[in-house]
Every structure is written in structure tokens, then in C-alpha cells.
Amino acid sequence: MKREITLKINGREETITVEDADTLLEVLRDRFRLWSVRESCGVGACGTCTVLLDGRPVSSCFLLAVRAAGRNITTLEGLSDGQSLHVIQQAFVSQRALQCAYCTPGFVLAVKALLDEIPNPSDEQIREYLSGNLCRCAGYADILRAARLAQERQISKETAMPRK
Ligand code: FES
Ligand code: FES
Numbered sequence: 001m002k003r004e005i006t007l008k009i010n011g012r013e014e015t016i017t018v019e020d021a022d023t024l025l026e027v028l029r030d031r032f033r034l035w036s037v038r039e040s041c042g043v044g045a046c047g048t049c050t051v052l053l054d055g056r057p058v059s060s061c062f063l064l065a066v067r068a069a070g071r072n073i074t075t076l077e078g079l080s081d082g083q084s085l086h087v088i089q090q091a092f093v094s095q096r097a098l099q100c101a102y103c104t105p106g107f108v109l110a111v112k113a114l115l116d117e118i119p120n121p122s123d124e125q126i127r128e129y130l131s132g133n134l135c136r137c138a139g140y141a142d143i144l145r146a147a148r149l150a151q152e153r154q155i156s157k158e159t160a161m162p163r164k
Contacts, residue, residue, distance in 0.1 A: 001019070001020050002017050002018070002019055002020075003017065003018060003019075003020060003066055004016070004017050005017075005018055005065065005066055005068075005069035005070075006069060006070060007027070007065070007068055007069065007070075007071075007073055008070070008071065008072045008073060009028070009032060009034070009073045009075070009078070010073070010074060010075060010077055010078030011078065014032070016031055018065045018066060020064065020066060021064070022064065022065045022066075023060065023061055023062070023063060023064060023065060024051065024058075024060040024061075024063045024064070024065045024067075024068050024073070025037055025039055025049045025060035025061045025063075026065070027065040028051065028060060028073070028075060034075045034077055036075050036076035036077055036105040037049055037051060037060055037075055037076075037105070038102060038105065038106070039061050040102070040103075040134075041061070042061050043061070043062065044059040044061060044062030045059075045134075046103075046133070046134040047059065047103070047106045047107075047110065047132045047133030047134060048102065048103050048106045048133075048134070049061040049062075049106065050105070050106035050107075050109050050110055050133065051073055051074060051075050051109060052072075052073070052074035052075075052109055052112065052113055053068060053071050053072070053073060054071050054072050055072070055074075055113060055116055055117075056113055057106075057109060057110045057113045057132070059132075074109065074112075075105070075109075076105040076108060076109060079108065079109075079112065086108075086112075087150055087153050087154055087157065088108050088111050088112055088115075088146075088147075088150040088154075089108055090150075090153070091146040091147070091149040091150035091153065092104060092107070092108060092143075092146045092150075094146075094149065095142050095143075095145045095146040095149055096139075096142055097139055097142040097143045097145065097146035098137075098139065098142075099137035099139055100136075100137055102136070103133060103134065103135045103136070103137075106133050107130065107133050107135070107143055110129065110130050110132070110133050111130070111146070111147045111150055113129075114126065114129040114130070114147070115147075115150065115151055115154055119151070119154075119155065120151065120155070121151065123144065123148075126144055126147050126148065127144065130143065130144075130147065
């Protein structure tokens with residue numbers, strides 16, 4: 001059955017008609033050309049297709065688009081301001097935490113959700129939070145270092161902000 005829904009994607013409201021069976025991943029890629037949202041396992045097991053739904057990481061291959069109606073969806077395209085990379089992306093680049101980079105958008109968004117939820121996570125918490133994301137190039141040590149660096153830079157950026 002077809003249904004009209006409104007999605008809030010990277011801060012913009014978009015009203016579209018979808019089939020009940022359309023996944024959020026299909027809609028984000030096929031209708032909105034958000035190519036950072038990538039499919040790998042297709043069954044909710046690898047985290048490659050991660051997007052943020054109201055700030056929490058979800059597997060978009062495993063979520064029906066109709067279930068995301070009215071919720072805030074963030075993809076990697078919504079992280080940077082269009083001019084410069086987000087601090088988490090910068091940390092991944094500087095730590096060389098990507099090889100083929102197929103998994104990278106999912107990891108970056110998972111780190112974003114982690115740091116929003118736990119601003120000063122332990123190494124164990126970082127590992128646990130990212131355990132749903134798989135990297136087939138096995139760059140886990142670099143990814144953990146990137147997450148830590150992003151956390152440190154985010155904290156120093158916040159403490160450097162002028163008080164009102
Ligand atoms: S492609 Fe969605 S979890 Fe693997
Ligand atoms: S960098 Fe290749 S799958 Fe992670």
C-alpha cells in the first residue's frame with residue numbers, strides 16, 4: 001500500500017509517497033540520493049547503513065520508512081556544514097581510520113551518537129557502543145583512536161567557547 005509521509009532529513013522536511021515495504025535505506029538512497037547511506041548485509045547486522053533517528057543510531061536497512069515518519073533523520077551529509085569536515089570526520093582522517101571507507105559513514109554517525117550521549121566515555125564504553133558496526137578492513141584500533149581524538153577535540157572546542 002502507498003502512503004504519504006513526512007520525513008525530517010538533515011533538518012529539512014520532505015513529504016513523499018512510499019510503499020509500506022520501503023526501507024528507510026531505500027528511500028534515503030533512491031529518492032534523496034544520500035549516497036553515504038550504504039547497504040552491506042541488508043539484515044541489520046553490520047551497521048554500514050547506520051543513520052541517526054532522533055539522535056540514536058539505527059540500521060536503515062532494517063527500518064521501514066513509514067516508521068521514521070515525523071522523526072529527525074541525520075545522515076553523514078547532515079554532519080558537516082558543507083565547507084569543512086565535522087570534527088569526528090577530521091579525527092577519522094587524521095588517524096587514518098578508514099581504508100576502503102565503505103563502513104566509515106556508519107562509524108562516524110555511531111561516534112556522533114556516542115559522544116552526544118556520553119561526552120566522556122571510557123575505552124570500554126566506546127568499544128561497546130561501536131560493537132554493532134563492522135569494518136571488513138579491520139581498522140578497529142584506528143577507529144577507536146579516532147573516536148577518542150574526536151572526543152578530546154570536541155571537549156576542547158566546547159571549553160574554548162566564550163561564556164554568555
Ligand atoms: S546493511 Fe544495514 S545493518 Fe548491514
Ligand atoms: S574501512 Fe573498509 S570496511 Fe571499514
